Amino acid sequence: MQSLSLKLVPGxxxxxSSAWPSQRERGRRIMAVSSSDHSSPSERDGAGxxxxxxxxxxxxxxxxxxxxxxxTYSLLKQQMAVAAKFEDYKEAARIxxxxxxxxxxxxxLRLRRLMRKAIDEERFEGIRVQVRSVxxxxxxxxxxxxxxxxxxxxxxxxxxxxxxxxxRHWIITDANGKTENIWGVGVIGEQPVILPKTGFEYxxxxxxxxxxxxxxxxxxxxxxxxxxxxxxxxxIAPFSLSIIGDDTDEPL
Numbered sequence: 570m571q572s573l574s575l576k577l578v579p580g581x582x583x584x585x586s587s588a589w590p591s592q593r594e595r596g597r598r599i600m601a602v603s604s605s606d607h608s609s610p611s612e613r614d615g616a617g618x619x620x621x622x623x624x625x626x627x628x629x630x631x632x633x634x635x636x637x638x639x640x641t642y643s644l645l646k647q648q649m650a651v652a653a654k655f656e657d658y659k660e661a662a663r664i665x666x667x668x669x670x671x672x673x674x675x676x677x678l679r680l681r682r683l684m685r686k687a688i689d690e691e692r693f694e695g696i697r698v699q700v701r702s703v704x705x706x707x708x709x710x711x712x713x714x715x716x717x718x719x720x721x722x723x724x725x726x727x728x729x730x731x732x733x734x735x736x737r738h739w740i741i742t743d744a745n746g747k748t749e750n751i752w753g754v755g756v757i758g759e760q761p762v763i764l765p766k767t768g769f770e771y772x773x774x775x776x777x778x779x780x781x782x783x784x785x786x787x788x789x790x791x792x793x794x795x796x797x798x799x800x801x802x803x804x805i806a807p808f809s810l811s812i813i814g815d816d817t818d819e820p821l
Contacts, residue, residue, distance in 0.1 A: 642671050653780055653813060662813045694801050695728025696763075696790065700808045705774070716777045718810040720784070722756075724803075725768040732790045733762045734769070735800065739786040744779035762793060781811040 645668050652661035701721050708717040726732055739751040754760065761769045775784060785807040792798040 638671070638675060642668070642675070645671070649813075653811070665813050694732070694790070694803065695726060695730075696732065696788075696803045697725040697727055698788070698803060698805050699723045699725070700784075700805065702784075702808060702810050704810075704812045704814065711780065714778045716780050716810075716812065717774065718777065719772060719774045720808070720810075721770065721772045722805075723768055723770045724763060724788070726763040726765055729765050730792045730794050731762055731764045733760060733793045734788050734790050735760055736789040737786065738789075739784055741775060741777075741782065741784050743777050743782040747778075756788075775810060777810060781809065783807050783809050 645664055649661050649664040649668065652664060699722070703719050705717040705719050709715055724734065734755060737751075737753050737756055741749045741751065757771050757773060759771075763769050784805075786805045787802045788805065789800050789802055791800040
């Protein structure tokens, strides 16, 4: 394993106290600026500008602050990718935790995270698919370019009709962009029938030649309560295969 020394953003360990002030602290800062500005309207960005000058300057500061945080967030993502590439897994995991702190504190990033989670659990014809993946270190040999991942899938039928899973299709992409398509009948040798308001879970595995990658695909299903029902496809949103774990916080 190669060792990688990264120069992180100053104050990274104090994200909550320095990177993003609390709502109360931001309020105090704005009030302080407003109360300390006793200049005449003509001195504030032109004659007759009134409070528009203060609002404008505060808007500029907010925009600059958001841009700075966005750049820091992008830099951290790059650093995590570099750490994973050089197999500095401890550093990569630490940076990943910092990224999660960013996402929780920054409203835009938090919304993006929630939207991604909603997509990952997207419903098709009343079918919900959830996935968790995990790196299996005991079955991997990084020195030989062999990385082994397991994943668990839960399929929930939230509709009022029973469905049957007929076929699966996976698109597997490694960190080098190499893509492989896999088609098969059912899952783990079964074509399960999932009754209304119930679910079906199964586990499987995927080997990769890189320390990270992703999977996505779809399940072909049909309703079994009516003869001649047409089939439909349930999309499986992309999910990560990574030595530092996936980015899903909640269990299935």
